Amino acid sequence: MFDRLICQCPICAAYDEELDELDLDTVRRVERDGWAVIMVPEDEDGPGWAFTVGLWHTFRSPEAAMFGLDVEVMRRCLNTLADRVAAGHLMVDGQERDDVIRNYPVVTRAVDPSWYRSLFGVALRLYRRPPLSFMEVVWPDRAGLFPWDADATPRLRDLQPSLWLPRDDHPPGPWTKLP
Structure with missing residues (x-):
């Protein structure tokens, strides 16, 4: 995968600093598997x-995030997606994918950086600086409708933020209440 002794990226260099147990575990999983999923x-x-x-560290791919499902389900979905990224199937903004959730498509959307601090603190601590980017993996309701579809289940919009919008432009809800 990579050799942290010769790599000077922020994740590898983080070994030289005092890291808490969560950060150390994350770095170890990235070193072993190429990525980790934070729940x-x-x-x-x-x-x-x-x-x-x-994903950025190992494959120069955007990181991926999912919202509103059981965390174990999201972990499995993100690991499936990361396996696909590792196989060369990179994420693109606005891309519909059928390789993440069985029998349902998802759409990847670029996350506006105004959300990073509220939602992705572990990644920011380890990378310490961009160029990393995030993609939101948006899932549909049982009818196959996405949060932006007029007839989508209203609860779908509460479960999944619209992170492609700048934080100040996002409709009020549980996501805008985060610090």
């Missing part, structure tokens, strides 16, 4: 989410 479970404040760390 933030649902709580009283809102839906859960999950995101990758390491």
